[in-house]
Amino acid sequence: MTEKADWVFNYFNYFTEVEEHFQRVRGTSLFLLSPLDWALLETWKNAEVPLEAVLRGIDAAFEKWRSRKVKTQMVNSLAFCAQAVLTEAQIMAGTAQPKPQRTSAPPFALADLCAYLEGNAAAMPPDYSETAAALRKLAAEVELHYTDLEALEQRLTVLEEKMIAAARLRQTEEELLQSRQELDRQLRPYRGKMTADQLAMLERQYIERNLLDRAKLPRLSLFYMR
Numbered sequence: 397m398t399e400k401a402d403w404v405f406n407y408f409n410y411f412t413e414v415e416e417h418f419q420r421v422r423g424t425s426l427f428l429l430s431p432l433d434w435a436l437l438e439t440w441k442n443a444e445v446p447l448e449a450v451l452r453g454i455d456a457a458f459e460k461w462r463s464r465k466v467k468t469q470m471v472n473s474l475a476f477c478a479q480a481v482l483t484e485a486q487i488m489a490g491t492a493q494p495k496p497q498r499t500s501a502p503p504f505a506l507a508d509l510c511a512y513l514e515g516n517a518a519a520m521p522p523d524y525s526e527t528a529a530a531l532r533k534l535a536a537e538v539e540l541h542y543t544d545l546e547a548l549e550q551r552l553t554v555l556e557e558k559m560i561a562a563a564r565l566r567q568t569e570e571e572l573l574q575s576r577q578e579l580d581r582q583l584r585p586y587r588g589k590m591t592a593d594q595l596a597m598l599e600r601q602y603i604e605r606n607l608l609d610r611a612k613l614p615r616l617s618l619f620y621m622r
Contacts, residue, residue: 409447409503410437410441410447410619411437411441411619411620413447413451414437414447414450414451414454414474415429417451417454418454418474418477421454421455421458422458422470422471429474430472430473430582431582431602431605431606431609432473432474432475432579432582432583432598432602433473433474433475434605435598435601435602435605436474436475436478436598436601437474438601438605438619439594439597439598439601440481441619442597442601443597445481445485446485446488448484448488449481449484449485449487449488450481450484452480452481452484453477453478453480453481453482453483453484453485454474454477454480454481456477456480456483456484457471457476457477457479457480457481458471458477460480461476473582473586475583475585475586475589475590476586476589478586478589478590478594479589479590482590482591482594504621506538506539506542508621509538509541509542509618509621510535510538512618512621513531513532513534513535513538514531514532514535515614516531516614516616517529517531517532517535519612519613519614520613520614521611521612521613523562523566524559524562524613527555527558527559530555531555531616534548534551534552545618548618549617549618549619552616552617552618553616553617555616556615556616556617559608559613559616560604560607560608563607563608563611563613564607566611567607567610567611571610572603575602575603575606575607575610576603578606579599579602579603579606583595583598583599583602
């Protein structure tokens with residue numbers, strides 16, 4: 397199996413596998429991850445925390461929680477598992493474990509990819525017509541990009557960074573303040589479970605997600621194809 401094929405599988409199935417595993421271990425299949433969970437999951441992905449480390453960390457955190465004689469509250473966030481995930485990632489970094497064998501087939505159909513690009517283009521507000529045009533161009537050339545999803549993801553990352561920069565210029569001080577206050581409220585119970593670097597990355601990801609939500613802008617990464 398090639399390194400590129402392994403990248404394709406692990407990258408584009410990262411969110412789905414973590415979400416399903418968390419729901420299964422928690423025992424509530426209808427549980428939805430929060431904006432904070434999304435931001436934390438994205439920090440793990442960007443930091444290249446192995447999928448296996450995240451899944452093992454979730455298992456370890458819940459095992460420890462279930463062993464408690466007194467359970468004051470239900471586990472309602474991935475943030476509860478943050479320290480356990482970090483521990484598992486450190487353990488895996490010190491062991492030369494073989495990568496799991498995965499299929500090299502693209503994780504989604506060509507038609508679905510085209511629809512995703514066109515849908516994001518259509519969702520763009522009028523002020524972001526340049527981004528919309530770039531997405532439509534990618535959709536028109538979708539067969540070419542389908543053969544190299546990693547390169548396509550890099551293009552979409554650049555487009556999203558430019559879009560976020562433009563949205564940030566339009567954000568008011570009051571909106572930014574509200575976003576930071578909401579982040580602090582959600583994150584307060586879990587701060588002791590994360591390192592300073594983890595917290596800094598999580599705060600940045602959360603603020604960006606909140607910014608895009610307020611501006612009604614879609615995420616462009618293929619990571620968000622569901």
